[in-house]
Amino acid sequence: MSEIVVMKFGGTSVADAERIKHAARRIVDKREVGYGVVAVLSARGKTTDELIAMAEEVSPHPDAREMDMLLSTGERISCALCAMAINDLGHRAISLTGSQAGIKTDTSHTKARIVEVRADRVRAALEQDHIVLVAGFQGVSTADDVTTLGRGGSDTTAVAVAAALGAAECEIYTDVPGVFSADPRIVPDARKLDLVSFEEMLEMAASGAGVLQLRSVEDARNHGVRIHCRSSFDDHPGTVVLSEGESMDHAERPLITAVTHSTSDSMVTLVGVRHEPGMAARIFEALAEANVNVDMIDQNVPTSAGGLAEISFTVPHEDLYRATQALQPLADEVFAGVSTRQEMGKVSIVGAGMRTHPGVAAKVFRVLNDEQINIEMISTSPIKISCVIARAEVERAVRALHGAFELSGEDTIAIEQPFRAASQ
Numbered sequence: 001m002s003e004i005v006v007m008k009f010g011g012t013s014v015a016d017a018e019r020i021k022h023a024a025r026r027i028v029d030k031r032e033v034g035y036g037v038v039a040v041l042s043a044r045g046k047t048t049d050e051l052i053a054m055a056e057e058v059s060p061h062p063d064a065r066e067m068d069m070l071l072s073t074g075e076r077i078s079c080a081l082c083a084m085a086i087n088d089l090g091h092r093a094i095s096l097t098g099s100q101a102g103i104k105t106d107t108s109h110t111k112a113r114i115v116e117v118r119a120d121r122v123r124a125a126l127e128q129d130h131i132v133l134v135a136g137f138q139g140v141s142t143a144d145d146v147t148t149l150g151r152g153g154s155d156t157t158a159v160a161v162a163a164a165l166g167a168a169e170c171e172i173y174t175d176v177p178g179v180f181s182a183d184p185r186i187v188p189d190a191r192k193l194d195l196v197s198f199e200e201m202l203e204m205a206a207s208g209a210g211v212l213q214l215r216s217v218e219d220a221r222n223h224g225v226r227i228h229c230r231s232s233f234d235d236h237p238g239t240v241v242l243s244e245g246e247s248m249d250h251a252e253r254p255l256i257t258a259v260t261h262s263t264s265d266s267m268v269t270l271v272g273v274r275h276e277p278g279m280a281a282r283i284f285e286a287l288a289e290a291n292v293n294v295d296m297i298d299q300n301v302p303t304s305a306g307g308l309a310e311i312s313f314t315v316p317h318e319d320l321y322r323a324t325q326a327l328q329p330l331a332d333e334v335f336a337g338v339s340t341r342q343e344m345g346k347v348s349i350v351g352a353g354m355r356t357h358p359g360v361a362a363k364v365f366r367v368l369n370d371e372q373i374n375i376e377m378i379s380t381s382p383i384k385i386s387c388v389i390a391r392a393e394v395e396r397a398v399r400a401l402h403g404a405f406e407l408s409g410e411d412t413i414a415i416e417q418p419f420r421a422a423s424q
């Protein structure tokens with residue numbers, strides 16, 4: 001069988017009929033140079049947001065299983081339409097739901113994890129010379145229910161399918177020309193990175209660079225899948241995500257690679273926490289049980305014996321309701337009170353070079369201080385520094401840090417799309 005390429009098209013890239021036909025043409029072009037092609041498509045344009053809004057119109061906290069039934073329809077529409085367009089170009093295409101494509105997941109509805117890809121049906125279709133379209137962002141759980149993989153999950157579908165098929169490359173076609181030194185919608189003179197290491201891309205994705213879903217990068221690294229993130233509007237090369245050693249050969253590593261941000265964080269503070277062994281465990285076990293993704297955690301311990309502690313943590317905004325619900329049974333026994341701040345965000349700088357350079361954190365704090373931006377929480381890894389700040393300050397913080405670390409490129413890029421809200 002010919003070498004296989006997986007091509008993933010994001011929502012903007014299949015937003016209307018013209019774009020679906022354009023994606024169909026690119027897919028066919030790839031087939032015509034001899035590759036076996038599997039295309040993974042996202043829901044069109046803002047479809048997923050619209051479906052979420054529809055659900056919230058009928059139920060303020062929709063049931064997660066039913067939410068997945070609803071959300072999975074968006075990507076199916078894209079695939080069926082694209083298959084029609086490909087058939088009209090004289091090729092044979094077949095569209096498959098995630099379930100039909102053998103994407104098996106765990107049972108955590110709305111943020112399921114792929115546990116296995118049984119790619120027999122996809123392989124058989126390729127052998128029959130079909131172009132295969134797989135609905136992104138979805139699978140079927142071990143309990144036989146439809147699941148979705150979390151926002152941006154089509155990237156992960158694409159990488160998982162590429163790994164299962166031993167594909168030559170996983171191409172992620174999107175609405176920007178690649179991975180940049182900051183979100184180019186916020187920093188217009190951000191620099192496109194030709195190469196980025198898995199290590200840095202993981203930190204970038206984890207700290208909000210929504211151009212690639214975090215799990216897709218994790219899976220690509222674990223299975224040795226090469227990701228090429230590029231524009232669906234032109235043929236220019238984008239950004240290749242490589243293993244450490246490979247990327248070192250090609251590029252001299254800068255101190256800082258990128259400034260990333262997120263605008264979907266909420267902060268929870270528990271006051272009057274009993275300062276005894278096991279209390280923190282109970283709090284975070286309850287949150288884990290409720291499938292809440294906790295990001296940063298900070299604890300202020302009492303100075304006097306028998307005093308009370310204060311614990312703060314951040315969660316994605318969409319998990320806040322579940323977090324407070326999950327903590328309710330512990331009120332009084334474990335902590336005295338809870339307060340929440342919904343409108344939070346996070347700014348981070350990422351760079352493998354900072355490992356060997358002292359003073360980076362000091363510079364970050366100085367820059368934010370000069371902008372009079374209050375830092376609420378800080379977390380670090382050897383190659384990342386993240387600060388939780390008020391959501392309204394995030395864009396200013398990104399621009400200030402990008403400027404201070406001199407990350408700009410020579411040319412500014414023209415973004416083809418009208419400005420969208422910078423939320424992830």
Ligand code: ADP
Nearest residue numbers: 010011012174175179180182183185209210211
């Ligand atoms: P798709 O629908 O193609 O999956 P996404 O909206 O999920 O597209 O991801 C692409 C968007 O990611 C870009 O439009 C850009 O605004 C945003 N983005 C955030 N950080 C970065 C970054 N560092 N480099 C490139 N794009 C970024």
Ligand code: ASP
Nearest residue numbers: 042048137151152153154
């Ligand atoms: N349609 C889903 C989303 O908007 C998945 C994806 O686009 O990757 O998050």
Ligand code: MG
Nearest residue numbers: 010152210211
């Ligand atoms: Mg995406």
